[in-house]
Amino acid sequence: MAIPDYETDLDLDKEEKKAVEGALVALDEYVATLNKAFSSGGKNTENIDGAAKGEALETLKADSKGLKKNRKYMAGEFRIEDRVIQDVSKEADEVVVLTCVDNSTFAEVDLGDPLPDRSPEPLRVKFLAQLDNSNWKIESQSLWSTPCGK
Numbered sequence: 001m002a003i004p005d006y007e008t009d010l011d012l013d014k015e016e017k018k019a020v021e022g023a024l025v026a027l028d029e030y031v032a033t034l035n036k037a038f039s040s041g042g043k044n045t046e047n048i049d050g051a052a053k054g055e056a057l058e059t060l061k062a063d064s065k066g067l068k069k070n071r072k073y074m075a076g077e078f079r080i081e082d083r084v085i086q087d088v089s090k091e092a093d094e095v096v097v098l099t100c101v102d103n104s105t106f107a108e109v110d111l112g113d114p115l116p117d118r119s120p121e122p123l124r125v126k127f128l129a130q131l132d133n134s135n136w137k138i139e140s141q142s143l144w145s146t147p148c149g150k
Helices: 014-039 054-069
Strands: 072-076 080-088 094-102 106-110 122-132 135-143
Touching: 014 054, 014 072, 014 080, 014 094, 014 122, 014 135, 054 072, 054 135, 080 122
Parallel strands: none
Antiparallel strands: 072 106, 080 094, 094 122, 122 135
16 A cells, blocks of 8 residues: 655654554555445444554444444545644654544435535544554544644
């Protein structure tokens, strides 16, 4: 899988660059897994633990179950607009990635309903990637205080 473009103010050594690349590939896999699970109304959760662990995995499972139970699905697509490497742990086993996500490109709606028209709503989202044995996975995601572009 190709390494997505990213920015950073950090002076990364070879080991840290390798960690960042692993984390970014895991983030793309996580987003693909999230889109597959949520666009299917929570039904397509096969290999859901392939790109997520801990809090992120539990949230994916719970949200998928909620969609199924409430007969809803995610219209549109969760997309990451940019990636800024904020931190790499000393052991190079954790990477913090700040991203920009346009919250208007996806929405939870009733099965069969289209994506509602909404104005762009760029949100800064922080992802924590961790090395899990020899595989990178997303551990958590949360809203970040600074807006996109800052």
